[in-house]
Amino acid sequence: MTHGSSEQNDVPEKPVIITINGRPCRAGKGETVLAVAIREGIPVPHLCHEESLAPYGACRLCLVEAGKPGKTEMTTACTLKAADGLEVITDTPQIVKHRSILFELYLAEAPKSEVIKEMAARYGVTKTRFLKKMETDDPLSEKCVLCGLCVRVCNEIMGAGAINFINRGPYTVVNTPFLEPSADCYGCGACVKVCPTHAVVMEEAGSERVMRSWSGTRVPLAACSCCGMYYAPRELAARxxxxxxxxxxxxxxxxxxxxxxxxxxxxxxxxxxxxxxxxx
Ligand code: SF4
Ligand code: FES
The missing domain is CATH 1.10.1220 (Arc Repressor Mutant)
Structure with a gap:
């Protein structure tokens, strides 16, 4: 049995080749169409994709036309696994129309996001016909597209669960429960790193890291016993x-x-x- 399975492992895997906009592209095992496009430098707009997290398909911007010749459908590239012979078109007139409407929605959702403005402008979208987000006193929400990446990384990767979606409808924001400083936040900054619109703000203030966007949560930093430099959130460094x-x-x-x-x-x-x- 063992001998047989090692022989099986020696058989080289058949390469998976897909075409994107007519260009043949090699795909790795289990790779998504969006991951292949990113690696090949083929532009496909996306907001909710993050390599370290499972595909989510929330922002809908990565829509592509994909399938076998004559039998294609619109689908999100971040959730579509590359299969041999798959043909993908990233910019049909219908897709461009869909994306343009989505960008109008995002301009309304995150009116102060330069990232969204730039992405939308590439599709000729500079204004929105949708109602702008309700004014809040939360600077984060003016740039946030509610993609959920910060919530997921905090929960699924860090296991902290310090932030979540709160309120409903046009008042929905991401923040700490009851908008109070969180005792669960490690101050790791993963939320800052994954946020596609640079909405999450943290800063160092002496011996503390202040998560400005998360209700001003303050996390003590560890000081080096030799050089005295504050170098990482204390609890996180110890763990x-x-x-x-x-x-x-x-x-x-x-x-x-x-x-x-x-x-x-x-x-x-x-x-x-x-x-x-x-x-x-
Ligand atoms: S703060 Fe950033 S990562 Fe979090 S939901 Fe908003 S846009 Fe997404
Ligand atoms: S990146 Fe595919 S739906 Fe957001």
Missing amino acids: TLAALDPHLDQDLAGLCPACRGKRIAEREILARQGGAGNHA
């Missing part, structure tokens, strides 16, 4: 180190990555010198 090396000694655990690297190198040199001395 990460414990997960990476549960036996790390306290001397090293209190150092920032740069000082830790130096200290380890010094120890290695001393150990080598000691070893050489013993040998002599």
Whole structure:
């Protein structure tokens, strides 16, 4: 049995070739059409795609026409797995029309987002016929397209669940429960990184990281016991180190990555010198 399965593993996998706008493109195993297009530099607008998260299909901007010749349909490229022989067109007149309407919606949803304005302008959309978002005192909501990436990364990757959608209809925003500072937020900044419209704001204030967008949540930072620099959210740094090396000694655990690297190198040199001395 074992012998048979190792032989099977030796058989090279048949490459998956799809065409995008007539161009043959090689696809990796399980890769989505959007991932192939991004890798090949073929522009397909998208807002809710993030490599580290499962496809979600929320923003609908990545619509493409795909299928076998003569039998195609409109579908989202981020949820469509590349299959051998698949033909994809990224910009039919119907798709352009759909995207243009979506951009009008997003201009209404996030009137202060320069990212959305730029994306929309590429489709000749500079104004919106839709009602603009209700005025709120939340600066985040004026740039937020409610794609949900920050909520998902906080929940699914970090396991913190510090933020979520709150309110309903035109009042929907992403924030902490009851708009109060969150005790669950690690201050990791993953939400800042994944936000496609740069709506999420955090800043360092001395010994704390302040998550401005999340009701002013303040997270204490760890200070390096050698150089004194604040280098990472304290709890997150401790958890990460414990997960990476549960036996790390306290001397090293209190150092920032740069000082830790130096200290380890010094120890290695001393150990080598000691070893050489013993040998002599
Ligand atoms: S803050 Fe950014 S990541 Fe979060 S829902 Fe809004 S646009 Fe998406
Ligand atoms: S990126 Fe495909 S639906 Fe948003």
